[in-house]
Amino acid sequence: MGIIAPSILSADFTRLGDELIQIKKAGADWIHIDVMDGQFVPNITYGPIIVEACERASDLILDVHLMIEKPDLIIPEFAKAGAHYISVHAEACTHLHRSLQLIKSFGVKAGVALNPATPLSSIEWVVDQLDFVLIMSVNPGFGGQKFIESSIEKIKALSNMLKEKNSTAIIQVDGGINKDTINKVSKAGATSFVAGSAIFNTENYTKAISKLRRNM
Ligand SMILES: O=C(CO)[C@@H](O)[C@H](O)COP(=O)(O)O
């Protein structure tokens, strides 16, 4: 069964605690937390304080997606705040292997996120360090964007690459995931699905998550 990870980027922040309760009731598996610094991406969101608040408000797995420059400087704070999974962008890490080792040193699962234009070869020599790979299916920075179709071939190629290297890393896909796109990425090999607007921009989260699961 696939993992549904609602992105709180599209949640109502005036009532975050209640939103977290509602998505758990609706059948969510993880909570996806999009951290943006206004440098790596043209948007600014939130930091470890919000991760810590999510940790107090929910017992779901906290999946922290770092869209920031120099992530090593603040990875320890996110780990201490309660992150279970942390992904860093390959494009933002000069010493990617070191960043992954830093995440793992806190007992946190480590992942690499790849922008749509970034080739899979950028993770070739760190596959043995990876618990998951996040394939961006939109350019990072905003929720509610249109799914980029070339992500499907990229996920297929990643799935083959991981098999060849005997890796059990999870393939996560993030951006433009809805009832129409989830089937294609699931068939291609993704098993963790981030969805923001397709869940939080609806009236009924249970129905939204059920629709995603039915179409996996
Ligand atoms: O990392 C990001 C955006 O940079 C995502 O996690 C989005 O928050 C997903 O939003 P939708 O495309 O599902 O609305």
Ligand SMILES: [Co+2]
């Ligand atoms: Co994300």
